[in-house]
Amino acid sequence: MANRRSFLKKSALASLSTLVGAEIVFANNLPEGLSPVILQDNTDFYSLFDKHKDMIVLNDRPWNAEAQAHLLDDEVTPASKMFVRNNGLIPNKIDVNKWTLTIEGESAKQTKTYTLSDLKKFPKHTYNLTLECGGNGRSEFNPPAKGNQWTVGAVSCASWTGVRLKDLLMDVGLKSDAVYIGYYGTDTHLSGNPEKEPISRGIPLAKALQEETLVAYSMNGQDIPIAHGHPLRLVAGGWPASVSGKWVNRLVIRNKVHDGAKMGGQSYRVPCEAVEPGTNVPDEKMCIIESMPVKSLITYPKTGALLNKKSLDIRGHAWAGELQVKEVHYSIDFGATWHLCELQAPVNRLAWQRWSAKASFPINGYYEVWVRATDENGHMQPMVIPGWNPKGYLNNACHRIAVKVS
């Protein structure tokens, strides 16, 4: 861990205040190559990014951390309980006043550059948008898949405010052959090589033109936190969150599927046809993940709950990518019988939906509560892990919690 950030230039230290959360008073005296000790210890993840103490750090270079199910009980996920997924190093020098977004590309009618205040002149829209990492649930795949071993907590539903991507695309003008929008952010590749992008993904034009696809400048009514893309982020709810580029300073209008970092190969792609677990799947047989599958979480109670009564109000959220959730059921007998839960409509398209139920337990003992959501097309969550894939994406198996009644 020592000298983790020793590449930081003395000149950049002043702007580290954002990360440290206070002005580094004697920044000018800090010798070249020495970084603030607070940035060298992952126990400081919590203070660095203002995160809840129950968040679980999976990696510190780059920073990756997930929530636990019980942390996700809020209708609107607060920043402190929002998972952090980084492919590279968080930008350490952000000058909001100089920040610009450039839109260009072979299928753009012109190139345009906007400051943040230019963007704020466009009509403002706010939506609650579910962002789930494509790899959420990866830890359960067997044979195991490499990468962050997310359990259930790489999902959030915050309130995002910004300009519609489509309004910007109309402002720039699309050529008739435009099919895809790619993003570039200002985070740096782990190698430190400025020529390399940690990630540069994107969305097909149809998704880009949806009402709810935003270039956001605020989250939950405040500036976007540094870990989540401050000061500007693409937000396309319902799709793997990897398409929602953080720290965005450039969007490209493409005449073909965007070919930025982590668009090809095995990244964020699954076998086009189901395969046996452990199969080596050639790249050309892998397809890009689009809408995320139907899924749900039990956010109350916390797993391991001890009850001294035989009934309990249970609740959580359910979501289904581009679709709405039609029904949610729960079971207390390992899936032998299922009971319908109450289900609220989403506050807007692509927001998760609150479900709730009153569970009753016949006698004292150990139970599991299982919850299963069904989308509007009738697709149901599987009770056990779904189709294996090389990188461990799209695990939408039912969430289970333990409850003891005594």
Ligand SMILES: Nc1nc2c(c(=O)[nH]1)N[C@H]1C(S)=C(S)[C@@H](COP(=O)(O)O)O[C@H]1N2
């Ligand atoms: N610039 C940039 N954008 C990014 C990433 C990244 O590493 N760099 N990670 C992506 C991935 S894989 C996910 S799951 C989400 C995570 O968003 P969050 O950290 O705000 O929860 O951001 C996406 N956008």
Ligand SMILES: [Mo]
């Ligand atoms: Mo992700």
